[in-house]
Amino acid sequence: MKRLRIILFLLSIVILAFAFRSHLQRYLVAGLQAAKGRKTVQQCLEQYGQTVRSRLLPYFEAAKIPYPPQEVVFVGLKYEKQLEVWACGGENRFKLIRTYPILAASGRLGPKLKEGDRQVPEGLYRIESLNPNSMFHLSLRVNYPNEFDRRQANRESRTNLGGDIMIHGSNASIGCLAMGDGAAEDLFILAAETGIDKISVVLSPVDFRKRLCPKEKHPLPEWTDVLYEQIKQELSKLTIQ
Secondary structure: OHHHHHHHHHHHHHHHHHHOHHHHHHHHHHHHHHHHOOOOHHHHHHHHHHHHHHHHHHHHHHHOOOOOOOEEEEEEEOOOOEEEEEEEOOOOOOEEEEEEEOOEOOOOOOOOOOOOOOOOOOEEEEEEEEEEEEOOEEEEEEOOOOHHHHHHHHHOOOOOOOOOOEEEOOOOOOOOEEOOHHHHHHHHHHHHHHOHHHEEEEEEOOOOOOOOOOOOOOOOOOOHHHHHHHHHHHHHOOOOO
16 A cells, blocks of 8 residues: 555656646756856857857858848748758848758647647747857747737637747757757857847748648648748748849
């Protein structure tokens, strides 16, 4: 009987930990950040800026785009597992600067709907903030859920949409884009020196410029076609000429 009580007690702890895993993760991250000390974006610019610029400048020079550029678009392609960096200078036309491999991104094709579904969002986003104290080296916070996400959730009476969607370093992720530390440094410094208000993010299930979205076995929301048309329109502005 005593052994059974112990087993039930341990099982209840596991169930509670699973139910509140997102909250526990936040506390763990906060604790680790406090332990290793806080850094500022400016300190990261001083630490990584010169090295990152030496990596990025040849790509900008080849594209004939000044650095830092006037605007930047990050295009995350889930099916292709790639993140493209597009930039424009004085003219209106965007040019492809560089393509990075996405080292890890959980979930499947289709939009993110709720906390814990392990999905990478799909849609048109902005960079909300930069985190120089990320548990995953450096990170850029995406403004999920955006207005479109919230509007669809309200129509379907969905709550707890999740959040904390990042583009970050390391090679492991749940619902975010893990880019590796070197790529995260490039993206972080580029965003900091360009200005996050000038950064757009397109998260797409596939590269609609090259292929159609494969049919998924699981049903997608009825508004997915509207969302994908918005994504297609944005991607059509980003083509190599």
